[in-house]
Amino acid sequence: MTTRPRTPSRTPSRRALLRAMAALPVAALVLGEAPGLLGTALAAAPPSGSATRYTIVPFLNSDDGTVNVYQSDDATDFRLVQSSAYTPPSNRIRDASVFKHTDGYYYLTYTTHTWQDVSTTIGFARSSDRVGWTFLYDYTVPIANLSRAWAPEWFVDSDGSVNVIVSCSTTNDEWIFTPYVLKAANSALTAWSSPVALSGIGANHIDTFIVRIGSTYHAFTKNETAKYIEYATASSLTGPYTITRTGDWAGWGSYREGPALVQLDNGGWRIFFDGYGDGNYYYSDSYDTFATWSAPTALPGISGTARHFTVVKETVTGGVSITKNATRSLRSVNYTTRYWEEQSALLNLPVVTSSSATADKQAATFTVVAGLADANGYSFRDAAGNYLRHYNYRGRFDANDGTSTFAKDATFVARTGTASGAVRFESYNYPGYYLRHYNYQLRLERSDGTDLFRQDSSFVPATAWA
Structure with a gap:
């Protein structure tokens, strides 16, 4: 019988600080279905002469004013490609989400301010090579009485439409976040639809990341009260979602945030998340459409350095070629x-x-x-x-x-x-x-x-x- 191998001074998290503030008296992606999507490579090992490439663009635990670029061929061993690859012309860059668009460019969207400040904008930048980035613009999210717009995440639907899922709070309770979807109104990604709240997920959820498999939308979202990553499904991007897994349902533990998923070469799904409570960055794998997960494992090399990222997966030329037979x-x-x-x-x-x-x-x-x-x-x-x-x-x-x-x-x-x-x-x-x-x-x-x-x-x- 085969034995399955099992997995076995930090800047305060914005969520840790948020918890302290909350005590005061103030109260995605579809893989392999269309060109240009995050993770367009199909679930198969790269063909001869090609390689799988996973790219992440995290902000730094020591500096939320810049991002590094890392890449990996196995979604485990990430190596530095470029340090301080992008620094916005003003403000900060946190929670950077990356994807490759059909125009051949890589795009970032990100949180523009640190946790203490009112933050009504999300930032955008693009790159032709993942290394050199150009600032595009800061976009004011059009929500009445908006206090904070945090953790924007790309989601590309099966029809090719480009969306951003963003967590927003209003001035009546600046620490209670609700996920909204913004849909790109043009291919240049310079105009956006009015924000639509994701029905069913509800308030006090943040860092919502969505993947679509077939006709089902799968959402992974942090419950800011319980401090666990929860799981919900819907038949429409905007919902209504039904949250079916709460608490420590996957064995990941509490004080986890920033979930991001990617499909591996063998067809399994890997989730990455920031274990801000203990200073590690983790991954965990599922092979039964998210019902069960492997024990969380700290990412080697970048734990304690990288913070809140998403992953773009590609098949590129230049990989290994070994003659068969x-x-x-x-x-x-x-x-x-x-x-x-x-x-x-x-x-x-x-x-x-x-x-x-x-x-x-x-x-x-x-x-x-x-x-x-x-x-x-x-x-x-x-x-x-x-x-x-x-x-x-x-x-x-x-x-x-x-x-x-x-x-x-x-x-x-x-x-x-x-x-x-x-x-x-x-x-x-x-x-x-x-x-x-x-x-x-x-x-x-x-x-x-x-x-x-x-x-x-x-x-x-x-x-x-x-």
């Missing part, structure tokens, strides 16, 4: 005399040279084939016809039993390695976990975002020893 040997990047070798059905990393025994050379030679669970991925077959799969965190070879579990366990997504021609092999069914050598054994381990892990999980497909 051909024999190869796999050499370690950082131990260049060591190769994958099957030893007693387990995958290890011994030294293999031209003077090695013929049996060792044969055991270090594998046939690379199309992934059993996804033809864009990769599977590896030994001379006896057994397949490399992960089992209790170990790489081992077993006969294909024809089950979908085996197919997924034996499929790996190729990600770019740390050296020229090198490849990292990510588990298809446990995203963020890689084949990594440890004590010269090949194990399935979760990426920790370090250079050492990237090197230990990088291998060069070489001419077969046998």
Whole structure:
């Protein structure tokens, strides 16, 4: 039986400060359906020569006057592309949401003021390359007696219409937020419809993020009283929504905010959220249309630095290309005399040279084939016809039993390695976990975002020893 791997001085959050103020006497996106949407890549491993690219543009825990740009090929290990990539000409930039429009530009929308200030505008900027950004304008949200407009989130519907979901409060109670939708009135994104409140979600909800699957709109929204991320569904973007999951329904804990979702290459859905209560940024995955979720895991590398972001997913050129239906040997990047070798059905990393025994050379030679669970991925077959799969965190070879579990366990997504021609092999069914050598054994381990892990999980497909 396969064991599923399980996940195991900060500036005060605006919500933490909001809680203190509230005690005073004042009281999206559809994936893979149309060009230009957030996450337009379909749920499949990238084809040969292509790569998946996830981009985030968070503001900084230490500075809400600028944003960094990070990217990842696996939605787990985000690496800095550009620091201080965009600083607005005035005011602040918080809660930045990013998407790629049909005009080829990337667009940001964001909160323009810090928590203490009246904030009746949301900001807009655009970029042709995700690195250099140009300020467009600040838009005053036309709501009577508006006090604060926070956390605008892009949502592109299946008809291609572009929307912004924004959380707004009025002067009669500046800390009680209600989600509204603004619909773009032109393709230039310079004119917007009148705000429409999302029916059914109700007041005192903030950071509402929506995805659409088929005919159903799925909303993830923070209950500002309970401090939990709640879940609601509707058959129309504006509702009425029915909130069906409250409290700690997903096991994410309390004091969570800024939910954002993206679909992974294997078809699962990943939610990211800001764990402002403990200083971490988390992710969690679902494979049953949001009914159950994996244990929340802190994002390596950027927890404690990045704050409140959304994700744009693309398939881009320049990815790994490995010839299939051909024999190869796999050499370690950082131990260049060591190769994958099957030893007693387990995958290890011994030294293999031209003077090695013929049996060792044969055991270090594998046939690379199309992934059993996804033809864009990769599977590896030994001379006896057994397949490399992960089992209790170990790489081992077993006969294909024809089950979908085996197919997924034996499929790996190729990600770019740390050296020229090198490849990292990510588990298809446990995203963020890689084949990594440890004590010269090949194990399935979760990426920790370090250079050492990237090197230990990088291998060069070489001419077969046998």
